[in-house]
Structure formats: C-alpha cells, structure tokens
Amino acid sequence: MTAAPDQARAVRDEDAFDIARVDAFLRQHIGGLEGTPTVKQFPGGASNLTYLLHYANRDLVLRRPPRGAKAKSAHDMMRESRVMGALKASYPYVPAILARCDDAQVIGQDFYVMERLSGTILRRDLPAELGLDRDGVRRLCVAFIDRLIELHQVDATQGELRELGKGEGYIARQIAGWRERWRQAATDGSDPCDDVMAWLDANQPARDNASCVIHNDFRFDNVVLATDNPLDIIGVLDWELATVGDPLMDLGSSLAYWVQADDDPVFQSFRRQPTHEAGMLTRREVVAYYGERTGMDISHWAFYEIFGLFRLMVIIQQIYRRYALGQTTNPQFAGFGDAAKYMGMRCRRLMASKG
Known part of the structure; x- marks a missing residue:
C-alpha cells in the first residue's frame, strides 16, 4: 500500500514571489543549502499559500499569506510558526520550523519555512493505489480522529x-468575532444571516471548556x-488558527467539512476530502466516538455543529469577497458566494430540526 507523495505544481502567476530574495535570506539562516532552488506550489491554498522549495540536497516548504484584503489577525x-514551535515537543506531528521572516523587503509579506514531510495528502478522492478496502478506510478514519x-x-x-488562551468566555468571543468577520465580508446579494447569529447567541453553552490546544x-x-x-x-499541517479553546468547537469546525455519502447533491458538490467513502464514519458516529474516547x-x-457551519460560511464568504473585489483571479472561487448562501440554509435546516 504505497502512494506518491503530494504533488506540487507550477506556481500561479498571481502567487509568484522573488525566488532569489528568498534564497538569499534562507542561506543566512539554514546551513548547507546546495544549488539554485526551484519553486512549485501545492494545490489548495484558499487561505494561506504553500510552496515547495527544491534544492539540490533537500526540500523545504514555505508558507505565506495571499495578496489582498485580509481579516484582522488572520494570515x-x-x-503560526511560534505556535508550531511551542507545540512540537508535545505533539510530534508538527513540522519543524527552520526559518521565519518578518522583513517586508524580501517578498513584501511575512513568511516562514519548515521541513518537508514527504507523504500522501488526501484531496477529494482516495487514490486507488492506497489499496484501502472498507475496513482500511474505517481504520484511517479512526486514526484521523485519534490524532x-x-x-x-x-x-x-x-x-x-x-x-x-484568554481564559473563560471562549465561545462568546468566537461568536462575536465570527459575527464581525461575517459583516466585514459582505458583498452585494449576500445573506445577512441575522437569524443564524441570533440562534447561536441564544443557544451557546452556559460554560465552555477553553482548556486545550485546538487546531481549528x-x-x-x-x-x-x-x-x-x-x-x-x-x-x-496548517496551524494558522490554532489556539487554546473548547475541544468541541474544534470538532464542530472539522465536521463542517465532513460531506458524507447520504448528503444532498449540493453539499456533495462541495466535498474536498474523501469522507463519503464506504467505511468512513458518519458525522454522528464521529461525535459518538469522540465522546466515548474522551x-x-x-x-x-x-450548537457546535451549527457554529461549525456558520464559521465555514464566513470563511467561504471572506474568500469570495477577495474574488469579487478582483484581489484574486483564481477561478475556483467564482462560486463561493453561492456556497456561502447554501451554508446559511444548511444552518437553518439544523436550527429548525432542533426546535
């Protein structure tokens, strides 16, 4: 059961940067680099952008924000690199940070460089070469939740x-923060979603458990x-949103992306990971497993399920706003406005079912 490592591609024109400047900076901070680096871009990158720097003797990974408007405190x-450095000793799955740059003269933005973990990253569908049957898929799913x-x-x-961490009140701060991001991300014709935000205010738990590191x-x-x-x-990977907070908020955010086999065709069209495969746990089963283990x-x-969907709706709308303002031309973002509206409707369906 082997598969090719995640494949980087040619850099999109709008995401290019000065390779020579980055090379000069890295040689001051990382010893033994050989040759002139080539640069490719990893797929995805709707938020921050990730690149493969290939030197003659080693591969590195660079992370930087996208160009254009950004939400306060995002990107x-x-x-992100400090969080990764602080977490590495306790959670060995974090890539090692090799260099950080906050000098705008290098590429005009902060960035960091980390070790490359060579392996398989799953996208929309499971690669056939993984050779996973139903039982194998289930074990992979459980391993994912266990991490x-x-x-x-x-x-x-x-x-x-x-x-x-900022102590108690994590959930209230999250609701207020994502409400403000939603309002700032509005575009012509976007859904106000006042009813969804009011429901979250009214149904938030009386106390939250803001006590552990969460990935988000x-x-x-x-x-x-x-x-x-x-x-x-x-x-x-991708520790941009990590903090100390409520673990069920983390699980809710994760399951907002969890499109399962019996979901409606619209939600199926949003799927970006193979959570529909035979053997994958359903959202309900994931929650039950998490509760049993912890x-x-x-x-x-x-509450956590609806908040996770609302939060994802905001993220989608933020990306769409950049597209609508011409700050990115990536065609995959053209339909994000409609996707955000669908997420609002999905929140309302769940609200109605819960009374």
Whole structure:
C-alpha cells in the first residue's frame, strides 16, 4: 500500500514571489543549502499559500499569506510558526520550523519555512493505489480522529502554549468575532444571516471548556499519511488558527467539512476530502466516538455543529469577497458566494430540526 507523495505544481502567476530574495535570506539562516532552488506550489491554498522549495540536497516548504484584503489577525505567519514551535515537543506531528521572516523587503509579506514531510495528502478522492478496502478506510478514519484527540490531550499550560488562551468566555468571543468577520465580508446579494447569529447567541453553552490546544482547521487535506503506510498519520499541517479553546468547537469546525455519502447533491458538490467513502464514519458516529474516547458530554452537540457551519460560511464568504473585489483571479472561487448562501440554509435546516 504505497502512494506518491503530494504533488506540487507550477506556481500561479498571481502567487509568484522573488525566488532569489528568498534564497538569499534562507542561506543566512539554514546551513548547507546546495544549488539554485526551484519553486512549485501545492494545490489548495484558499487561505494561506504553500510552496515547495527544491534544492539540490533537500526540500523545504514555505508558507505565506495571499495578496489582498485580509481579516484582522488572520494570515499571521509569525504567530503560526511560534505556535508550531511551542507545540512540537508535545505533539510530534508538527513540522519543524527552520526559518521565519518578518522583513517586508524580501517578498513584501511575512513568511516562514519548515521541513518537508514527504507523504500522501488526501484531496477529494482516495487514490486507488492506497489499496484501502472498507475496513482500511474505517481504520484511517479512526486514526484521523485519534490524532485530534491526542492534540486535545496536550498540556496547554506548558511554556508558550499557555499564552495562547484568554481564559473563560471562549465561545462568546468566537461568536462575536465570527459575527464581525461575517459583516466585514459582505458583498452585494449576500445573506445577512441575522437569524443564524441570533440562534447561536441564544443557544451557546452556559460554560465552555477553553482548556486545550485546538487546531481549528482539522481536515484530511491537512494531515500527511506515510508513503508506505496510509494508515499512519505522520504530520498535521496548517496551524494558522490554532489556539487554546473548547475541544468541541474544534470538532464542530472539522465536521463542517465532513460531506458524507447520504448528503444532498449540493453539499456533495462541495466535498474536498474523501469522507463519503464506504467505511468512513458518519458525522454522528464521529461525535459518538469522540465522546466515548474522551468522556466529554456531547448532549448539546447541535450548537457546535451549527457554529461549525456558520464559521465555514464566513470563511467561504471572506474568500469570495477577495474574488469579487478582483484581489484574486483564481477561478475556483467564482462560486463561493453561492456556497456561502447554501451554508446559511444548511444552518437553518439544523436550527429548525432542533426546535
């Protein structure tokens, strides 16, 4: 059961940067680099952008924000790299940070460079060469959830990690913050969603459990599978949104992307990971498994599920706003306005079913 490592592609014109300047900077911070680097871009990258730097003797990965308008506090490369550095000792699946750059004269934006974890990253469908049957898919799914549980078990009071949290009131802060982002991301014809935001205000838990490190974007396309064993998750990527917060908020955010086999055709069209495959747990089964493994009370799951969808709606609309303003020309973003409206409708369906 082997598969080719995740393949980088030619850099999109709008995402190009000065390779020579980056090379000069890296040689001051990383010893032993040989040759002139070539640069390719990894697929995805609707938020931050990720590149493969290939030197004669080693591969590196560079992360930087997109050009154009950004939400306040989003795309903070220095924060992301500090979080990764602080977490590495307790959660070995974090790639090692090799260099950070906050000098705008290099490429005009902050960026960092990390080790490359060579392996398979799942996209929309499972590669046939993985050779996974129904049982194998189920074991992969469980391993994925277990990695999230392991993260939530990290001691968040140690070292720099304790500086991430702001204490009690995490859920209320999240609702207020994502409400403000939604309003700032509005475009002509977008859904106001006042009713969804009011429901979240009225139904938030009386107390939250803002006590553990959470990833906030835990998806199959942010984990790396070992090339020789797809059931072995060797890395977790994209720590931009990581913080100390409520673990069920993290699970809700993850399951907002979880399109399963019996979902409607519109939601199926949004699928970006192979969660529809035979053997994958359903959203309900994931939540039940998480509750059994952790002992957490999941009786008020509706709030976390609807918040996760609302949060994803905001992210989609933020990206669409950049497209609508001409700050990105990536054609995959053209339909994001309609996708955000659908997410609002999906929230309302769940709200109605919960009374």
